[in-house]
Amino acid sequence: MILIADDEERDRNWLKSLLTENFPDNMPVEEAHDGQQVVDMAAKLKPPLVFLDIKMPHLSGIKAAEQILNNLPNTGIIMLSNFSDEVYVRQLWKVVPPNGVFGYVLKNASNEQVVEATKAVLSGDCWIHPGIARVIQRTQNRATNLTTAEYEALVCIALGMTDHAIAKRLYLTEKAVQSRLKSLYAKLGIPGRGESHDTEFNQRCRAVFLSTKRGLINQSELDDWESKLSQETKAST
Amino acid sequence: MILIADDEERDRNWLKSLLTENFPDNMPVEEAHDGQQVVDMAAKLKPPLVFLDIKMPHLSGIKAAEQILNNLPNTGIIMLSNFSDEVYVRQLWKVVPPNGVFGYVLKNASNEQVVEATKAVLSGDCWIHPGIARVIQRTQNRATNLTTAEYEALVCIALGMTDHAIAKRLYLTEKAVQSRLKSLYAKLGIPGRGESHDTEFNQRCRAVFLSTKRGLINQSELDDWESKLSQETKAST
DNA sequence: AGCATATCCGGGGTTTACCCCAGCCAATTG
DNA sequence: CAATTGGCTGGGGTAAACCCCGGATATGCT
Helix, strand or coil: CEEEECCCHHHHHHHHHHHHHHCHHHCCEEEECCHHHHHHHHHHHCCCEEEEECCCCCCCHHHHHHHHHHHCCCCEEEEEECCCCHHHHHHHHHHCCCCCCEEEEECCCCHHHHHHHHHHHHCCCCEECHHHHHHHHHHCCCCCCCCHHHHHHHHHHHHCECHHHHHHHHCCCHHHHHHHHHHHHHHHCCCCCCCCCCCCECHHHHHHHHHHHCCCCCHHHHHHHHHHHHHHHHHHC | CEEEECCCHHHHHHHHHHHHHHCHHHCCEEEECCHHHHHHHHHHHCCCEEEEECCCCCCCHHHHHHHHHHHCCCCEEEEEECCCCHHHHHHHHHHCCCCCCEEEEECCCCHHHHHHHHHHHHCCCCEECHHHHHHHHHHHCCCCCCCHHHHHHHHHHHHCECHHHHHHHHCCCHHHHHHHHHHHHHHHCCCCCCCCCCCCECHHHHHHHHHHHCCCCCHHHHHHHHHHHHHHHHHHC
């Protein structure tokens, strides 16, 4: 039994036919179309393998993985994603248990790669798409990997908050915020005011641009953060 | 004869089988896998209908459409896109001739919608995906539609440039740049310094955030702009 | 012509974002 | 234990971003 979760019908059909052809022993293939549903179905069906699209309504694939692994730690998880965004790799690393079994394939993967990943995870190995190998590399390099503090600050400036607003929200001094931002700029390799020769940068906006380019943040994640933010400010009034 | 262009094999196959089933009279279906190739093939084959993915290597679907329509103004064009980004609608409006025939469908469209769009364009009508109707609305509303000047400034701040750098690049005064930005902020509905009660915003970053959210700009477009920028600065030294 | 709009430019302000420097505390590591 | 690292705090400064105002030009519409 294999459980797949994706909100796009076309992708579900593609994956389902691929699996039924290549893994007839693991039939049937069950389908879910959002994050909450796949968690419920996994609890009942206890499948050995679950495919999760990251971008799904109600509950993201990553959070769904977290809940599934809470109940059934031995479930094999294969994440499907459209992009090699570093945010997701960050989050995954926290969710997956130390010796957890999982795979990560991009949606532009060839059929052979998906089959390969499925075989690997079913037999207890990991399979990581080559396209995100360098991303994982970066998340473990001390000089470029962002700390949680820096990441929080990054999200805030990407939402367009001022230093003052960030300080209030994170219960910090403005100086502390600026300290976080300074080390963030350094890790992103953004030149300071005097050090640039050809082009001058507004570090704040430049940091957002580079981080988005590198997949450290993306729009759908920022939208989540913003809705949390507006909920909090609403609650505090 | 129908020509389709998409760099993703899976999408090509999906579209091709859909067309051969529903439009047997218009066989065969020819395929191209990037923007340059589809322009060349269109010149030779002179198909009445061309499907274009917007995001393609070498040449975007929009620029490909421009070149195809230059040679063969009566070609029917149907754009395929993953997102309802306002940038693309902006650009498209300039490229398509006043009475040009074209369609615009999002990639999450149902099979029925694609068939419907194809019928419409083949018989000389337009077909616009309902999801971008409101976007088109916005591009024609005076209060929210950005002028070219404001759009240029928006791209520059999104790349992380300072007022001074923007002025140098666009051959303007810093005051002129700030004037553009001011009206940009107004159209995006970003509150000024005194006017906000609950949340304070850094207008510059906030503008980038909101514009990205609304699809006025997106990362791949910005990457194009940045490569142009670095070419120019290289040439001027 | 009169009117509105878009754009650029100027003067003269305030606030915010960034700069350098130094020190303190906590947790980790050899 | 010392040594290092990550993080917060502070003083005191510069420059960039934003504010309000008025004025000039050009364009297009009625």
